[in-house]
Structures are given as structure tokens and as C-alpha cells.
Amino acid sequence: MNENTIPLSRNSVADRIAQRALASRGAHYATEVRSLLDAALEVMRNRGTASRPRVADIVAAAGLSNEAFYRHFRSKDALVAALMEDGAERLCGYIAHQMAKESTPQGRVRRWVEGVLSQAIDEDTAATTLAVMWNAGTVAEGFLAGPPTAAGLLATLLREPYAELGSVAPDLDASLAAHATVGRLADHLWRRERPTAADVDHITRFLLRTVDQEVGP
Incomplete structure (x- = not known):
């Protein structure tokens, strides 16, 4: 051959x-x-x-x-968007680990709130988070606009406990809760204020109350 x-x-x-x-x-x-x-x-x-x-x-x-x-x-904005996504994924990993320690959906929601607000407790972490969020303020793809947003990634962790709590729209409720809590985190960062245990308690009660007071279709 x-x-x-x-x-x-x-x-x-x-x-x-x-x-x-x-x-x-x-x-x-x-x-x-x-x-x-x-x-x-x-x-x-x-x-x-x-x-x-x-x-x-x-x-x-x-x-x-x-x-x-x-x-x-393709641009610095694309890098900032990637940086936001990278940070959000790391934070999600940490929070998911903490939530796994709880046996009740209420406990997991509280752990979630603690994890999000933890970004404003340590001085170095708070300064870094604020700097990245500030740089992302003009980004057309990232924190405030195109997916995946930090709040959007964090919301995925709330869907299951919200469903267990009887939410009729767990995806929407989780998204609204995540955006509200990330917004509150931003307030703490900009004001250079550390969240307290009372802040965690109040936000947790608020997030749970929104599910408790839902009325089905």
C-alpha cells in the first residue's frame, strides 16, 4: 500500500x-x-x-x-464589567457556603443578608468594593446595566429559600430583594458606615415580610 x-x-x-x-x-x-x-x-x-x-x-x-x-x-469598560462579575462570583461562593450551614429558609436568608453586608464591614474590603463600584458607574455592561449584574448573581441564592417560604414568584422576589440589599450596601459604602447587627436584623425581617405578606393570584 x-x-x-x-x-x-x-x-x-x-x-x-x-x-x-x-x-x-x-x-x-x-x-x-x-x-x-x-x-x-x-x-x-x-x-x-x-x-x-x-x-x-x-x-x-x-x-x-x-x-x-x-x-x-475590547475596552476598559469590558474589563471593569469582568471585574464586577469576578467579584460577584467569589462573593456568591462565600455566601452559598455560609447559607449551607442553616437548616431553615429563614436562617439562610439571614446568612445571605450577613454575607452581602459583610462587604462594608472590613475597611480594606469596603474600600475595594466601593472603588470597583465607582469605576463601574459608567460601564454600559456590568453592575448597573447588562447581565450578569452583581445583584442578579446574588439573587440566584435567594430563589430556593424564597420558594420554600411560599413565594408565588421566587425569581422576582429574589431579584427585588437582591437589588434592594445591594443598594443598601452601596449606601453603607458611600457613607463609610459599617452595618450593625441591627441593620442585618431589620433587612432580614423586611425580606421575610415581603414573602409572608404575599397574596396569591
Whole structure:
């Protein structure tokens, strides 16, 4: 049989080498993105609400180039939106872990409120959260506008306890509760006020009362 007639295997040497190259590039790109997100967070935290960083400031802090930045983000706004999503996902992971410690839906709602407001308790965390939210104020895709929003991601954690509590519209109730609580968090951050246990109690009662007083169709 002529060697030119031998069919190529779908798992040929060429395919395997190409896949290894893609995997290596993917890992490298993931490292670049993480470096840009971490650098942006550091620069924003250092500047607070005094000034918004430029792309040049972020890539300098990351030790990368403009080419690397625009390989992953079409604009600084896109990076800020990613930063908001990244922070919200981390916060959701923490809150979900805390909620899992409770056996009742009321207890899980309270843990959720505590987790959201915890962003305004520690001074460094509060300063960082405020700086990111302030930078996101002009973003067309992120905290205030396009999905996924911080409140939208946090709302997913409330759907199940709200359903257990008898909500006739758990998705909508969870969304309204999340937006209201994140708005209250923003108030604490801007005023540099730490939430108290009384604040947690009041918000928890409010969120539970909205379900208790629902009237079915």
C-alpha cells in the first residue's frame, strides 16, 4: 500500500500537537486575564474614588502590554464589567457556603443578608468594593446595566429559600430583594458606615415580610 493512501487518524500526531499547543496557549491566556484583573483591582483600590485608571495604568501594574490587554478586552469598560462579575462570583461562593450551614429558609436568608453586608464591614474590603463600584458607574455592561449584574448573581441564592417560604414568584422576589440589599450596601459604602447587627436584623425581617405578606393570584 502506498503511504499516500494511508488514512489519517482523527488522533493523529498533528492533531495531538495542535491540541497541546492550544491547551498551552489557553493556560497562558488565562494567566494573562487573571493578571489584568488583579492589577486592575489593585490600581482601583489605591486610587479609590479620586480618579479612574487608564488602560496604560492597568497594563503597567500587570507587567503586560496593550496588545495583551486588547487580546482579552475590547475596552476598559469590558474589563471593569469582568471585574464586577469576578467579584460577584467569589462573593456568591462565600455566601452559598455560609447559607449551607442553616437548616431553615429563614436562617439562610439571614446568612445571605450577613454575607452581602459583610462587604462594608472590613475597611480594606469596603474600600475595594466601593472603588470597583465607582469605576463601574459608567460601564454600559456590568453592575448597573447588562447581565450578569452583581445583584442578579446574588439573587440566584435567594430563589430556593424564597420558594420554600411560599413565594408565588421566587425569581422576582429574589431579584427585588437582591437589588434592594445591594443598594443598601452601596449606601453603607458611600457613607463609610459599617452595618450593625441591627441593620442585618431589620433587612432580614423586611425580606421575610415581603414573602409572608404575599397574596396569591
